[in-house]
Amino acid sequence: MNLQQRINAFVKLGDFLSQFSNESIHIKNNVEHNGLFFDGFKHQIKLAEEYNGWFTKENILFAVEGWANLLTENNLITWLKPYNIESIQQKRVAIIMAGNIPLVGFHDFLSVLVAGHQVIVKQSSNDKHLLPYLAKYLEYVEPSFKGLISFTEEKLEQFDAVIATGSNNTARYFEYYFKEKPSIIRNNRNSVAVLLGTETPEELKKLSEDIFRYYGLGCRNVSKLFVPRDYNFNAFFESVYHWHPIIDKAKYANNYDYNKAVYLMSEFDMLENGFLMIKEDESFSSPIATVFYEFYDSLEALKETLNSKKEQIQCVVSNGFMENEIPFGKTQKPELWDYADNVDSIEFLLSI
Structure with a gap:
């Protein structure tokens, strides 16, 4: 599976997600595998809302719509153009995700897969319904992803690098526990x-x-x-x-x-x-x-x-205060190239 195939798969995922927004939830005729996944994803949204009181339907759909807008071919190509991705050696990358907002770990998930690696995901118990379902959709639109995506609730084993997000306390634990592995460790900001x-x-x-x-x-x-x-x-x-x-x-x-x-x-x-x-x-x-x-x-x-x-x-x-400021109203609408903690995760994934 080459880079363009991976991009194409995420574009199709973006098309699928574009059916779900706060304005409306409506089925589109040209979206692949809707018969298998459309109603099921509505159910996953309902489960996520019932399981976590902070995950209102409005906020879940806001997050989903944000990813639908980002996962276009133009955005993905623009984001990845500066990197030499085709020549990497595939590794197994673990992601430990936070669960404070819906799909908060999706950028890491996307980055690992689009870079050409395998991913093993350890989700927060607060946000465990949406991503595994979307991973199944990816495997349907691009069967080459099968075997490259796994989820676990057990101790992480047999991985080559890790991206972990947590509190200041858990970050110190992560830094100690993963000191022998290439890692990105994020804490409270x-x-x-x-x-x-x-x-x-x-x-x-x-x-x-x-x-x-x-x-x-x-x-x-x-x-x-x-x-x-x-x-x-x-x-x-x-x-x-x-x-x-x-x-x-x-x-x-x-x-x-x-x-x-x-x-x-x-x-x-x-x-x-x-x-x-x-x-x-x-x-x-x-x-x-x-x-x-x-x-x-x-x-x-x-x-x-x-x-x-x-x-x-x-x-x-702010508006006119400093370089790299975020415009009012845009903090929860980052671009693909707006990296958490200003750490370039694609560059990291190409270096392991």
Whole structure:
């Protein structure tokens, strides 16, 4: 199986996923193997939603639609063009996936297979329904994938390299356990937004997508704001208010109530609007239903601060603040070449 065959298979997978979105779920006549897989995938979405209370149908379909938009021939060719993939020696690569948002490990899965390796996946128990089903679809549209994809809940064995994602604590365990293997080890990171005070209501509305999508559980979700001294939060609260139905979700509401009680009992100063709290805090990682903020006096000094803490930061969201910033509203819509932790996984997979 050559590179073009692998690309073609993922393009067909993208076509299959394009039938599922929040706008509609509808069957297309030109998609291969719909008779075998269309209704089954609807069932997997339902199972994923029932199994994990954070995986609402809306968020699952948002993730699915995102991958449908990315898995086009043009995107895949553009992404892979800089690499010399055809001449690699096939290895067996283990992936240990997180389970914080739906299909969060799909980019690693895609990268390993499109690079020409075998993959053995150890999924999080929180996200175990969707990917194995999509792997079966891949094997149907490209039978050469059979034997190259496996899933396990047991101890990982007989692999040549590993990509593992977890918390700061589990990352230290991974680094020790896999010290003899080529590896990419990822730990906790958070994303921040830098507000200049000149943002339009539309920009702030887009920022709310970066904050609330997936309930803020992703490393690309904005968990902290940097704002000018004496920043007025009124425009921010007005622009995010359209997300107020989120408080009707029981798991989110429970976290909101709990964290609000903690802040009140601790007599912390905070602002809130009935579904979101903002609190001045130097930390990057805020609890669910909370966004931290910190004042700055100098943009240059802030750049130095963020550069010094770049190992803790996944994305910087702003408009005109720094190079490589992410536009408002785009954190959960990365391109194929936007690598987690800025570690080029394809380059890694070609080096093992």
